[in-house]
Amino acid sequence: MKNEPHAMSRSSGRFFSTVLDVLIPPQAGSVRWGDRVFHFLARGTALFVIFLAILLAGDLLRGSWEAIRHFGPRFLIGTTWDPVTGEFGTLPPAVGTLIKSVLSLIIAVPISMGSAIFIAFYIPKSLRAFISYPIELLAGIPSIIFGLWGLFIMVPMIRVLQVWLKANFGWFPLFAGPAVYGVGVLAGGVILAIMITPIITAISRDILLSVPRTQIEAMLALGATKWEAIWKVALPYARTGLIGAVILGLGRSIGETMAVTMVGGNNFDLPTSLFDPVHSMASLIANEFAEATYNLYVSSLIYVGLVLFCITFLISLLAQLLIWRLSKGRIAILE
Amino acid sequence: MIETAVNNAETGLSTADRHFVYRKVIERVAWTGMVVCVLITVSLLWVILGYVIYRGGAAFSWEFLTTLPQPAGEAGGGIANALIGSGFIVGLATLMAVPISLGAAIFVNEFPSGRLGASVRFLAEVLTGVPSIVVGLFGYALVVQPTGQFSGLSGAVAYAFIMVPIILISTQEALRLVPTDLREASLALGVPKWRTILWVVLPVSSRALLTGVLLAVARALGEAAPMLFTAFGNPFWNLDVRKPMATVPHLIYTYATGPYEDWHNKAWAASFVLVTVVLVTSLLARAALRNKSDD
Amino acid sequence: MTEEKQAIDSRHEDVVPTSGRAMSSPIYEKEPKKAVVKESEETLLVVEGLNVFYGKIKVIHNISVSIQARKVTAIIGPSGCGKSTFIRCLNRMHEVTPGGRVEGKVLLDGEELYGPTVDPVQVRRRIGMVFQKPNPFPTMSVYDNVAAGFKLNGTRDRRVIEEKVEKSLKMAALWEEVKDALHKPGTSLSGGQQQRLCIARALAVEPEVLLMDEPCSALDPIATAKIEELIRELKETVTIVIVTHNMQQAARVSDYTAFFYLGELVEFNVTSKIFTTPEKRQTEDYITGRFG
Numbered sequence: 001m002k003n004e005p006h007a008m009s010r011s012s013g014r015f016f017s018t019v020l021d022v023l024i025p026p027q028a029g030s031v032r033w034g035d036r037v038f039h040f041l042a043r044g045t046a047l048f049v050i051f052l053a054i055l056l057a058g059d060l061l062r063g064s065w066e067a068i069r070h071f072g073p074r075f076l077i078g079t080t081w082d083p084v085t086g087e088f089g090t091l092p093p094a095v096g097t098l099i100k101s102v103l104s105l106i107i108a109v110p111i112s113m114g115s116a117i118f119i120a121f122y123i124p125k126s127l128r129a130f131i132s133y134p135i136e137l138l139a140g141i142p143s144i145i146f147g148l149w150g151l152f153i154m155v156p157m158i159r160v161l162q163v164w165l166k167a168n169f170g171w172f173p174l175f176a177g178p179a180v181y182g183v184g185v186l187a188g189g190v191i192l193a194i195m196i197t198p199i200i201t202a203i204s205r206d207i208l209l210s211v212p213r214t215q216i217e218a219m220l221a222l223g224a225t226k227w228e229a230i231w232k233v234a235l236p237y238a239r240t241g242l243i244g245a246v247i248l249g250l251g252r253s254i255g256e257t258m259a260v261t262m263v264g265g266n267n268f269d270l271p272t273s274l275f276d277p278v279h280s281m282a283s284l285i286a287n288e289f290a291e292a293t294y295n296l297y298v299s300s301l302i303y304v305g306l307v308l309f310c311i312t313f314l315i316s317l318l319a320q321l322l323i324w325r326l327s328k329g330r331i332a333i334l335e
Numbered sequence: 336m337i338e339t340a341v342n343n344a345e346t347g348l349s350t351a352d353r354h355f356v357y358r359k360v361i362e363r364v365a366w367t368g369m370v371v372c373v374l375i376t377v378s379l380l381w382v383i384l385g386y387v388i389y390r391g392g393a394a395f396s397w398e399f400l401t402t403l404p405q406p407a408g409e410a411g412g413g414i415a416n417a418l419i420g421s422g423f424i425v426g427l428a429t430l431m432a433v434p435i436s437l438g439a440a441i442f443v444n445e446f447p448s449g450r451l452g453a454s455v456r457f458l459a460e461v462l463t464g465v466p467s468i469v470v471g472l473f474g475y476a477l478v479v480q481p482t483g484q485f486s487g488l489s490g491a492v493a494y495a496f497i498m499v500p501i502i503l504i505s506t507q508e509a510l511r512l513v514p515t516d517l518r519e520a521s522l523a524l525g526v527p528k529w530r531t532i533l534w535v536v537l538p539v540s541s542r543a544l545l546t547g548v549l550l551a552v553a554r555a556l557g558e559a560a561p562m563l564f565t566a567f568g569n570p571f572w573n574l575d576v577r578k579p580m581a582t583v584p585h586l587i588y589t590y591a592t593g594p595y596e597d598w599h600n601k602a603w604a605a606s607f608v609l610v611t612v613v614l615v616t617s618l619l620a621r622a623a624l625r626n627k628s629d630d
Numbered sequence: 631m632t633e634e635k636q637a638i639d640s641r642h643e644d645v646v647p648t649s650g651r652a653m654s655s656p657i658y659e660k661e662p663k664k665a666v667v668k669e670s671e672e673t674l675l676v677v678e679g680l681n682v683f684y685g686k687i688k689v690i691h692n693i694s695v696s697i698q699a700r701k702v703t704a705i706i707g708p709s710g711c712g713k714s715t716f717i718r719c720l721n722r723m724h725e726v727t728p729g730g731r732v733e734g735k736v737l738l739d740g741e742e743l744y745g746p747t748v749d750p751v752q753v754r755r756r757i758g759m760v761f762q763k764p765n766p767f768p769t770m771s772v773y774d775n776v777a778a779g780f781k782l783n784g785t786r787d788r789r790v791i792e793e794k795v796e797k798s799l800k801m802a803a804l805w806e807e808v809k810d811a812l813h814k815p816g817t818s819l820s821g822g823q824q825q826r827l828c829i830a831r832a833l834a835v836e837p838e839v840l841l842m843d844e845p846c847s848a849l850d851p852i853a854t855a856k857i858e859e860l861i862r863e864l865k866e867t868v869t870i871v872i873v874t875h876n877m878q879q880a881a882r883v884s885d886y887t888a889f890f891y892l893g894e895l896v897e898f899n900v901t902s903k904i905f906t907t908p909e910k911r912q913t914e915d916y917i918t919g920r921f922g
Contacts, residue, residue: 038529039446045438046448046455049499053458056496059476114372122369125728131373134380140617141383142557144584145606148591149383152599197376218765218828220726222779222835223755227362232778236769255466257560258588282468289564305472309465316464320457354784
């Protein structure tokens with residue numbers, strides 16, 4: 001080591017530029033430090049976004065670790081939720097989530113698809129934005145408002161419906177539950193359906209609009225009615241993207257919290273009919289988290305959150321892959 | 336168009352014509368079904384908004400906006416603390432979210448970022464689907480647990496997590512629309528890349544950027560679930576982010592699920608305020624975009 | 631002549647009745663098309679005073695022309711002169727375009743295609759179309775593509791459909807190339823093959839007229855030659871109207887040629903006359919390459 005006056009600063013300078021070289025490979029024409037620093041910062045924020053996602057997953061794992069250690073996978077099929085004895089299982093809320101979401105899809109998908117097809121093909125371009133406007137506004141209404149409306153306006157109506165159904169069709173197993181609550185699987189399914197309809201409609205409409213005109217014209221030129229051209233050519237062509245839109249809606253309905261908490265019922269029995277009140281995973285966490293007093297309790301709730309996160313993450317992933325595959329990347333989902 | 340059966344030797348002519356009528360009927364039935372669907376979808380908004388305006392408007396008053404809540408069940412009082420709290424927490428969240436999303440969007444769009452860029456963009460799309468209750472858990476684990484108490488800061492962190500993907504996606508889309516010629520012209524004049532991005536590309540797309548931020552803000556303003564165990568709510572004035580703070584959506588939830596009739600009315604009125612603010616913000620956001628591109 | 635008769639006979643032999651047989655009046659009595667050989671030329675498609683609009687903009691000005699049966703009529707002219715718009719009016723496809731509007735008369739075999747009670751669906755059954763860029767349905771196999779239009783009239787019989795598919799592919803000179811790969815997706819074929827597939831698809835519904843909108847412009851020369859040869863064969867059974875920007879192609883393939891310019895019919899005559907002794911100055915200028 002030469003005993004030069006500025007040996008330290010020179011080697012540290014060299015070290016710094018080596019680090020910089022590794023972190024930001026110098027591009028042609030941007031050897032300036034300004035550009036490299038900027039690139040570094042931009043890249044840093046992008047990495048930070050990835051870091052945030054990992055942080056979320058990590059925190060969920062960390063928080064639920066105690067419950068995972070204690071219960072293991074049997075948590076997923078356990079049917080007891082008893083804070084007193086410390087016995088927790090998430091099957092009823094999981095089933096509740098699933099049933100309400102499936103029901104919401106059954107209701108929402110035909111209505112959304114019908115609307116999307118009509119808007120994409122049967123409405124002149126000038127009117128399209130006008131008709132789509134209320135639908136897009138609906139997508140922007142906060143879920144708590146749906147919950148409020150659902151609780152005070154919709155649930156009484158559902159109650160009337162349930163009583164009527166039970167009186168006339170009570171033999172049907174799905175109508176066998178207690179009709180008088182109003183809150184329950186049916187109410188949850190309906191409010192979720194209302195909430196996911198705008199999303200599925202808007203995305204499906206965009207996807208259908210991207211079907212090349214020449215395909216549809218080819219079918220028309222063979223002597224097909226407009227409906228036949230849509231049914232036999234446009235829909236199959238858009239099939240992948242449409243499925244993606246539905247799955248996106250499914251993901252939304254699974255993760256939805258406030259509205260479902262308020263109208264879905266808060267009960268731990270496995271639901272056997274449409275009228276049974278039952279928790280969803282999200283509503284369970286929402287209801288009990290602030291009251292959870294001891295570690296295993298909190299950890300179990302976070303475990304539920306982890307399960308919920310994994311399910312919605314996978315569904316979102318699937319939906320994005322399907323939608324991207326059709327349009328090659330660019331339907332900006334401004335939620 | 337309906338033909339009577341023509342008498343001729345070729346078999347099946349009338350079958351074909353019946354079939355044609357059948358096809359037209361199918362189209363008509365489908366059309367009717369679709370019209371019903373559209374009517375349902377379009378009217379949903381008015382049904383919900385209608386009730387909010389009706390019930391909320393009834394309980395609304397100037398006092399409602401400007402006073403603190405009364406002790407439980409007592410008439411009078413308002414949601415002023417929640418209004419301030421929401422604004423504060425969302426504002427803080429915006430301050431946190433914008434630099435991150437902006438930087439990441441710039442990275443994805445302005446630099447040859449290859450797989451990393453595509454992954455970040457894809458990840459953002461996927462992250463928009465994270466349930467808001469899980470985001471609340473994020474805020475809890477990150478801030479509430481280490482600090483040992485509920486706080487406005489944890490709420491802001493949760494909101495920021497929701498806002499980042501939204502702003503990232505819309506910003507990147509906005510940047511993508513800026514013509515390459517603009518960048519090349521600037522670079523050809525010798526302006527360094529970073530200046531080009533900051534002083535040329537960003538200003539040009541500023542309206543669209545604003546739209547994205549406003550939409551994210553509108554979204555965050557309405558989220559109640561993350562607040563349940565982060566900001567936690569507070570019946571008093573509080574501007575200290577290290578302590579619990581009230582937010583409007585959380586308040587609506589508390590009031591709506593509470594036992595008092597008065598609270599229910601207040602929930603409606605608060606919803607009225609919330610819906611107005613959120614919808615106005617959304618409309619502003621879209622209006623900003625529309626003014627820019629006149630088509 | 632005998633070949634012609636045979637061709638026409640075979641065409642009507644196993645005809646599955648199309649519902650477009652008579653299209654307009656509620657009570658309509660007409661003799662079924664008999665396999666009669668007409669020695670002289672007959673006019674099949676008559677256009678009278680056609681004015682065509684996109685919204686308020688008029689793009690076709692007062693065109694009147696007669697298309698002869700079982701002949702190839704070519705429409706030439708510089709880009710933007712309204713050729714494609716014109717033929718899209720013949721099978722009522724123009725009104726599918728937003729803002730598309732048609733005034734005037736088009737008569738097929740004496741029947742007004744734009745009559746108030748006429749359904750465009752039935753018009754398109756009798757007048758088929760092949761587009762500029764081959765557009766086979768990507769979600770369907772070769773077999774399903776050809777059968778797509780044909781099945782619209784409700785036929786379910788597998789054998790009838792199979793026969794029809796084979797026959798149409800043979801007419802389009804594609805059968806040999808795809809007969810062992812009928813289940814493959816329609817888009818797995820080459821460009822030229824795809825276009826012939828589209829032709830087969832259009833022929834399967836047995837149209838009386840086949841409209842071709844620059845069918846070879848997206849194809850290489852070899853595929854183009856194949857299709858031109860196909861056109862020469864097809865005209866024995868189907869009337870063909872072809873739009874082309876390639877004058878040599880028009881000269882090679884057509885019996886009659888119409889020259890359009892800026893939405894007007896400048897000249898219409900037997901092809902040989904148009905290309906050797908055109909009557910109008912504009913036609914001559916275009917033919918000799920002075921513009922367009």
